[in-house]
Amino acid sequence: MIVITDPTGKDPNGAAAGSMSFAPNMFQSTFLVSKKLHVAVLAGGLGKGTARLEAILACIRRLELGMPLEEAVRAGVEKSPTDRLLVGGPRRGIVVGGSYDITVVIVKGNKIIIKQYHSSAGPNIVKIPPNVKCAVIHLRNTPGNPLYGTATKVRVEAAIMAGRMIRDGLPATEVLTRVMGYVARKSGEKYGGGAVNITAGLSTGDTFVPARLNERGFPLDAPYRKVCPKCGWSAPYPAAGRYTRCPVCGSSLKTEYAWQVARDLITVRKNQPVVRVYGVRSAYDKATIVEIVQSLIQRGKRDPTHIARAIDNAIDNNTLLGYDYVLPSDIKVEPKANLVTVYMRPLPPGYKKRPLKTPVPSEVLHALGLLGSALGVTLIVLGCVRELLHRRTRGW
Numbered sequence: 001m002i003v004i005t006d007p008t009g010k011d012p013n014g015a016a017a018g019s020m021s022f023a024p025n026m027f028q029s030t031f032l033v034s035k036k037l038h039v040a041v042l043a044g045g046l047g048k049g050t051a052r053l054e055a056i057l058a059c060i061r062r063l064e065l066g067m068p069l070e071e072a073v074r075a076g077v078e079k080s081p082t083d084r085l086l087v088g089g090p091r092r093g094i095v096v097g098g099s100y101d102i103t104v105v106i107v108k109g110n111k112i113i114i115k116q117y118h119s120s121a122g123p124n125i126v127k128i129p130p131n132v133k134c135a136v137i138h139l140r141n142t143p144g145n146p147l148y149g150t151a152t153k154v155r156v157e158a159a160i161m162a163g164r165m166i167r168d169g170l171p172a173t174e175v176l177t178r179v180m181g182y183v184a185r186k187s188g189e190k191y192g193g194g195a196v197n198i199t200a201g202l203s204t205g206d207t208f209v210p211a212r213l214n215e216r217g218f219p220l221d222a223p224y225r226k227v228c229p230k231c232g233w234s235a236p237y238p239a240a241g242r243y244t245r246c247p248v249c250g251s252s253l254k255t256e257y258a259w260q261v262a263r264d265l266i267t268v269r270k271n272q273p274v275v276r277v278y279g280v281r282s283a284y285d286k287a288t289i290v291e292i293v294q295s296l297i298q299r300g301k302r303d304p305t306h307i308a309r310a311i312d313n314a315i316d317n318n319t320l321l322g323y324d325y326v327l328p329s330d331i332k333v334e335p336k337a338n339l340v341t342v343y344m345r346p347l348p349p350g351y352k353k354r355p356l357k358t359p360v361p362s363e364v365l366h367a368l369g370l371l372g373s374a375l376g377v378t379l380i381v382l383g384c385v386r387e388l389l390h391r392r393t394r395g396w
């Protein structure tokens, strides 16, 4: 799904894309956002991994050369006609080609226009012009899904829901993630996948993505964690199920669903810094560190020393396990970009306590973190195709 609520690209939350599925080998479905080009590329369908990869690469190459979306999509689906490419961004519109079942929503003033399109293969291109508020939802049921047969109905409901939210002025990041929560619950096509903010270049990264190929990711309609609104303590599910009150301060806890976590990860908020974290062991650790840094900065503490001390506290009280202590030099604060970068040093397996020597220099971690952004492209999903694509794009 792609949603554009600000086609001019001025609102940092005005364009977003997301993807999920019931299929265990979901990706197979691929998902890219280019920070440089401000465009998202979603791919899926019946083709084999390699054919789809060729389609994606053909499409991206043309986008890199500044060609129109339509040409890029056409070139892509020529390589693999039974796959689908859904490509779009602010100032560019949205183009779909290949094999799809989509509902298109266009909002003009108070008017919501909804149309449906079907294509089983080939260069059947649907184009939405660059200057309109719009959404495109592709939805099919995967065989084996207990809610098989719901796709057509849910696709239309989702489109109406998106149309109303766009008309009411909600930003794309909000519209997209709410619709994803709804579609996950009603159609069963619910496993992450993830979401991106196309304008600002933020993504959910590997938060909801399966650790191994041919597994399912995290369901976007399920509770993801419990958070204490008073002191910031949090625990992920399933462990969170054991708590009704905060073990630190006794306050009642707030349950956050995965789609809400997705929304918070891709939404740019005033005064809220973007936090990048390298060298973490899990998506949960990353979310914990992002939260620590954001709550400090909202309280006016943007000094690297403060931030390092707060992360060290989380290491001391075992909220973060298996990391060396953080030094102020491991934290880069860039006030102009409203960006904070944190380099964590994971300890070798088996170590619980801090060793005497630092195992990994932060430069190495930085390089590792940047592997995912070759060409200014952040890759969200998939196992072996992700590997392949990394190898290919790094060669460019």
Ligand SMILES: [Zn+2]
Pocket: 228, 229, 230, 231, 232, 233, 246, 247, 248, 249, 250, 251
């Ligand atoms: Zn608390």
